[in-house]
Amino acid sequence: MAQVSTNIRAARDLGNAGVVKRILLGLSAARQRRQLIELDDRQLRDIGLTAEEARAEARRPVWDVPQNWLR
Structure with missing residues (x-):
């Protein structure tokens, strides 16, 4: 939940x-x-x-970007 509120605050800011x-x-x-x-x-x-890690990353939704990109 903390991650969601952080993302919302960052977007609002x-x-x-x-x-x-x-x-x-x-x-x-x-x-x-x-x-x-x-x-x-x-x-x-x-x-x-690993191939599994790459597949897991590829399945992430488009809006799920690393937090350091938002700075």
Whole structure:
């Protein structure tokens, strides 16, 4: 619940510009997640992920972006 309230506060603090920023960040995350799922096992090992971790990341919703992106 704390995560949700933090996200709501962050979005409210950003105002209208924040809404646009959040949409763009979500689209960027979605694109990166699509690219991540296309990596082969060797490439995933290079970045320290397993295939299951990559699939889990790819399944995250578009609005679920890392908190450090919102700063």
